[in-house]
Amino acid sequence: MNNGGTALVCGAGGFIGGHLARRLKQDGWSVHGVDIASPAWGALPIDTFTIGDLRDPAVCRSVIDRRFDEVYQLAADMGGAGYIFTGDNDAAIMRNSALINLNVLEACRLAGCERVFFSSSACVYPRHHQHDADSADCVEASAYPADPDSEYGWEKLFCERLYLAFNRNHGMRNRIARFHNVFGPYGAWTDGREKVPAAICRKVAEARDGGEIEVWGDGEQLRSFLYVDECVEGMLRLMRTPDFEGPVNIGSDRPVTINRLVDMVCEIAGKRLTRRHVPGPTGVRARNSDNTLIRERLGWAPSQPLQTGLAATYEWIAAQVEAVRADAAPAAPASTMLAAGKAQSAAAPVAAV
Numbered sequence: 001m002n003n004g005g006t007a008l009v010c011g012a013g014g015f016i017g018g019h020l021a022r023r024l025k026q027d028g029w030s031v032h033g034v035d036i037a038s039p040a041w042g043a044l045p046i047d048t049f050t051i052g053d054l055r056d057p058a059v060c061r062s063v064i065d066r067r068f069d070e071v072y073q074l075a076a077d078m079g080g081a082g083y084i085f086t087g088d089n090d091a092a093i094m095r096n097s098a099l100i101n102l103n104v105l106e107a108c109r110l111a112g113c114e115r116v117f118f119s120s121s122a123c124v125y126p127r128h129h130q131h132d133a134d135s136a137d138c139v140e141a142s143a144y145p146a147d148p149d150s151e152y153g154w155e156k157l158f159c160e161r162l163y164l165a166f167n168r169n170h171g172m173r174n175r176i177a178r179f180h181n182v183f184g185p186y187g188a189w190t191d192g193r194e195k196v197p198a199a200i201c202r203k204v205a206e207a208r209d210g211g212e213i214e215v216w217g218d219g220e221q222l223r224s225f226l227y228v229d230e231c232v233e234g235m236l237r238l239m240r241t242p243d244f245e246g247p248v249n250i251g252s253d254r255p256v257t258i259n260r261l262v263d264m265v266c267e268i269a270g271k272r273l274t275r276r277h278v279p280g281p282t283g284v285r286a287r288n289s290d291n292t293l294i295r296e297r298l299g300w301a302p303s304q305p306l307q308t309g310l311a312a313t314y315e316w317i318a319a320q321v322e323a324v325r326a327d328a329a330p331a332a333p334a335s336t337m338l339a340a341g342k343a344q345s346a347a348a349p350v351a352a353v
């Protein structure tokens, strides 16, 4: 599909950006990455990797110096409930992510890059649609009248409008997806930005059989979780659809409670653990992806069972926990990523701007 083009991945050092960059390379693209930090999981097998701060317009213009066929904008100040729902990081999240989007988008316009993918979030949906399982409504049109439950969600909503305004006023063909809790190997798992799938995998891996693990809240919060490979597949499909800009959900429409998630990870690990419910940032009570629109417009929707992605994620996180315990070098990549990395073995040259 579309082999041989040039792509820029902003935020390539991060979780979804890293998976996307590898996939594009495997598909035969010329792939360029930029991030404020080196990839946490080691050098990426792509064409170039630039270290630069995308809040700076001059950096954006120097990295976006030509007409890339596709630009994927995944750079953001983001994290799970422990990062975005405490309130402590609100100013940083809004300022950092808004500056990145304003500057990347303008640099793309100036360089003639028509097609920019913007990664919005399920956090844009109003809180009153997410009080309980019965009222959980993440139909795209329900985002207005707006009332997101976090400043992170408000910044995403503003930027959705920004990308759409550039489509209307500057003839761009930007694409917008609202991701629903994406998980997989190489995501944040221990730095305070981890989301619940990674947090629970870590806690289960660290616990001794027969012990207990802490769960924030009563564990009856409802979420749907999307494995990163399916997220990347959805992004590529949306980017290349000729006549649909979004916003559209990219998420699983099979929700589980956090308690059920804990049980699934325990089953994968072969451990019997007791849940200890403790106070913590919980966010909305119930959230699920509505996949009617994506099915209609892309003829596709995520379908993989949660169990499959969770097993690969647990394997990777358990290896990280073991490596930390042994005070050894980071563990070898999980089997899924070894397979993904086969096509390219050389790492990208790293430049800084």
Ligand code: NAD
Pocket (backbone or CB within 6 Å): 010, 011, 012, 013, 014, 015, 016, 017, 034, 035, 036, 037, 052, 053, 054, 055, 073, 074, 075, 076, 077, 078, 096, 100, 119, 120, 121, 122, 178, 179, 180, 181, 182, 183, 188, 195
């Ligand atoms: P991530 O934190 O792993 O990746 C974001 C990357 O952006 C990081 O590598 C970070 O270093 C980089 N970055 C931050 N500030 C920068 C700056 N000033 N200049 C250059 N790079 C900078 O997050 P992710 O999970 O890969 O998320 C990617 C995108 O998808 C984000 O926009 C996020 O808001 C969105 N999203 C993710 C999820 C999810 O569940 N992972 C859900 C909804 C939306």
Ligand code: GDD
Pocket (backbone or CB within 6 Å): 078, 079, 080, 081, 082, 084, 121, 122, 123, 152, 179, 180, 181, 182, 194, 195, 196, 197, 199, 200, 214, 215, 216, 217, 221, 223, 258, 280, 281, 282, 283, 284
């Ligand atoms: N992170 C975390 N860690 N969450 C826990 C834990 C834990 O140890 N124990 C229970 N939870 C609960 C949280 O309290 C919350 O109710 C639920 O698990 C989900 O938490 P997260 O996965 O951290 O975040 P989220 O689903 O509320 O929001 C995430 O997904 C959005 C898209 O759907 C965030 O990553 C957002 O940034 C993202 O946009």
